[in-house]
Amino acid sequence: MLRNPLDAAMAGDALSDLLKTVRLTGATFFDIKAQDPWAVCSPAPSSILPKILPGADHLISYHVLTSGRCFARIIGKEAIVVEAGEVVVFTRSDPHIMSSNPDLRADPPPADVLEIASASQKPFHLNYVSGEGSISAGLVCGYLACDALPFNPLLEALPPVIKAGDSKGDAGWLGQFIKLAVSEVAQKRAGSETVLTKLSELMFVDVLRRYVESLPPQQTGWLAGLRDPHLSKALALIHDRPAHNWTIESLARESALSRTVLAERFTRLIGIPPMHYLAKWRMQIASELLSTGNSNIASIAADIGYESEAAFSRAFKKMIGVPPSAWRLGVRAASGSGSDEAPETEGEPRNELID
Template identity: 70%
Template structure:
């Protein structure tokens, strides 16, 4: 059930690749990624959220959020910045405050992606990286993004990783070397799968006493409640009915749901309905009555009132805004 819930969230928030580049670097080197609001319009105009990632395919380096502690990385490891916060990749931990030898703004404006960044000066390669940005919807409600830490590290350089992360590195290196037609599309899809694999690995490492939406997926009562809400969104759920289906009392479910998810079950249901509705408004021409029925509202008017109350604009205005954003060229 938890896996289905995670898949449902990933599907509805429309995870898509936005950009890709590779780096070959010689010490000393550093690459700076600026604030999301600066880089996002250069990478994918119209998107509302970016996730940055860097996969080390050879050598070693350091990653750090601006003002944060550096984290060491070796070949076979990936670091992901889930909010695309300002960060630095560098050959040495002490370089994080130095002027960078490359900046993502300059790279984004340099030309057609995928893009190769050569930070060599006639010496030996000290690190190779495959990097990129993933775009996704964070509005109106993305419980996955809200549950992730700002920086994630995954992979194990000490062994041959047979999981998807290892396969991503293998295929990414091949795409970089071959430079075949369609490389950007291939790497985009690979990046999406890599993100899912990193999230699953993160879930597996969460302490049993941890709270949050991801930890809630593992809780018997909360995980089942989340699964039921996502699987039967249009059902006329009540807290009593949901608790009965989960084999728990109303009080226990309400308390555990609040502990893990941070909001009551019925509030979560309302927010997720609006997320699904906004995604339907973004991607298609379904009429308002169809959308209302799909997410559990008896009438178009009731749906429109609920949508405007939560989103601040009526569904028709939201759809017009989505189409306007989609019309902007990359």
């Protein structure tokens, strides 16, 4: 689970808070050595998720090219070139193929290979080299799992594919990750699985940072909001103190903006009004506490700013589609149920955000 590494690297910011709350966790499954021609197809997310983070509903795939050159493509889409020293991340884990030629096809690995891989010491080694042929590409491939529901604005802000790195050598964290990953795979030292898991989580953070820095000035969305110093402050305040009795005025004051400017800029860049965001963030925290902790519902209600269990339960069911007790048991709302709306909270009693 991505706790201490992120806390040390990015303490106190909205991205760190989000990644902790949606339970981002990594796993490295495959070390691949290949000889031309070769092609590898991604397995179905449903076959991987239960092995990484039981109960999670979103899978992210990544491939680090440690040597050679290859092509990466979502099935039905255009291929992109990946050079040694680069990483390609499929943020929605769409069915994709890594190959020596962009036109090659491949089938997903059989179920028994995934079972053996998940039960063995990671990374699991796959050899696509025949006879005395030379290795044309080396990859470290793995996965990250997280919660998409009830509220993960990061996932909505990411494109399906992100490529990062520097084929000519990268002195930054991503370059160090690739060097360490190669070393861990080659030396097979005790604890390599844990080291690679944590490295993959930090690698993803660095990929996100690079993506944010590359966004054009006119870009909107949650990640674009992180670049705005005032909105970044507002998001951090909401994340750090979700139980606080926030109003537009108090949030604007602490973000060094006027009430009107904060409301307009937040809604334009983030996509929803600040108080709506607060309501959804509170429910995201509550859903994690319900799924992973032993606190009773009244305690959870108090932790996110509700003065009564009844008010919290009504709000949770209205937004999520099922009562808190059902969510704790693993019941999820049917598609289309629940409400994605939350009214502004000004003038309303504290904690009655969406009643």
